[in-house]
Amino acid sequence: MTHASAPGKIILFGEHAVVYGRPALAVPVTQVHADVEVTDSPRAGIWVHAPEVNLHAELASLPSDHPLASVLHNFFFAFGISPFPSLNIAISSTIPVASGLGSGAAVTVALVRALSAHFDTSMTDEQVNAFAYEIEKLHHGTPSGIDNTVIAYARPVYFIKDRPIETFSAGRPFTLLIADTGIPAPTKESVGDLRKLWQADQTRWEKVFDQVEVISKQAKEKIERGQIDSLGELMNQNHALLQEMTVSSPELDRLVEAARRSGASGAKMSGGGRGGNMIAIVEQEQAAAVAEALKSAGAKRTIATTVA
Numbered sequence: 001m002t003h004a005s006a007p008g009k010i011i012l013f014g015e016h017a018v019v020y021g022r023p024a025l026a027v028p029v030t031q032v033h034a035d036v037e038v039t040d041s042p043r044a045g046i047w048v049h050a051p052e053v054n055l056h057a058e059l060a061s062l063p064s065d066h067p068l069a070s071v072l073h074n075f076f077f078a079f080g081i082s083p084f085p086s087l088n089i090a091i092s093s094t095i096p097v098a099s100g101l102g103s104g105a106a107v108t109v110a111l112v113r114a115l116s117a118h119f120d121t122s123m124t125d126e127q128v129n130a131f132a133y134e135i136e137k138l139h140h141g142t143p144s145g146i147d148n149t150v151i152a153y154a155r156p157v158y159f160i161k162d163r164p165i166e167t168f169s170a171g172r173p174f175t176l177l178i179a180d181t182g183i184p185a186p187t188k189e190s191v192g193d194l195r196k197l198w199q200a201d202q203t204r205w206e207k208v209f210d211q212v213e214v215i216s217k218q219a220k221e222k223i224e225r226g227q228i229d230s231l232g233e234l235m236n237q238n239h240a241l242l243q244e245m246t247v248s249s250p251e252l253d254r255l256v257e258a259a260r261r262s263g264a265s266g267a268k269m270s271g272g273g274r275g276g277n278m279i280a281i282v283e284q285e286q287a288a289a290v291a292e293a294l295k296s297a298g299a300k301r302t303i304a305t306t307v308a
Helices: 067-078 103-118 125-140 146-153 187-200 202-225 228-244 250-261 284-296
Strands: 002-013 024-040 046-050 055-058 087-093 157-159 174-180 266-270 277-282 301-307
Touching: 002 103, 002 146, 002 174, 002 202, 002 228, 002 266, 002 277, 024 103, 024 146, 024 202, 024 301, 046 067, 067 103, 067 125, 087 103, 103 125, 103 146, 125 146, 125 187, 146 157, 174 250, 174 284, 187 202, 202 228, 228 250, 228 266, 228 277, 250 266, 250 277, 250 284, 277 284, 284 301
Parallel strands: 046 087
Antiparallel strands: 002 024, 024 087, 024 157, 046 055, 174 277, 174 301, 266 277
16 A cells, blocks of 8 residues: 645735736645555456545546546556556545645645555656646646645745746744635636636736736745735735736635734635635734634634744
8 A cells, every 4th residue: 555645735925927927925734635545456447436525436437537537547658557557546635625725736746646656656746746737737727837836845835837946934934824715716717717808908917917926026025034914915915906807706805804804914815716715814813713703704614824
């Protein structure tokens, strides 16, 4: 038996603009994770068991474009493994699906690492990241690549598409609250709708993306210097621009306002938007009170995480 795990992730600043070459900041969320176990099977076939999504099936019965089928077929092709072996693959995850926490990318990374260990095919973080990005492209149209990057490297990342990976660290720790609307985040749809807006008026939207870039760069500098008190207002500014991009939603906006009213210094949606998660920056001693306010405002769950 071989086992691998991968964390969730959350975007701090720069989502959507990152697709257009601007920087984004994201961090792993180790409080949630995807886990994969691979064992040899006494019966023929590759049997996939993923209880959280009610999946118990043999590989041949899955559509060729199914995310897990794509990972398995691409892995076996890449390493010339033929004929297909007989395996049992057990997948579990505490990462909410379609919520902006990178559940799909985490399952891909964990599955690839478990398969790599099982077949003794050593893969570097860079190779795992590149593999996961190809899978992301199959299922999200034009993804930025930030999800698979943060999860594959499991470190805070300052990310610019098609540029070398740059990690960073905080000058002092700070606490984030993540709140889930409970509404699936249709990343492919929101990315596609924003692309249509951009295609119709590139001059306008490039200026908006430039504003996001300034915010992301300032945020990285302040995090590295430990100037955490300044991050809240930058989050508020970033959220306003995401609202302008039409990728927020009434549910996200309600949670953002509830966080601010209950003591968070700033809050914003995170990820694809129109559902999924928002984040708030809070003092550690305020986290419980803000979490209760978020639940009262409709959050289905909250996660407190420390960026160290």
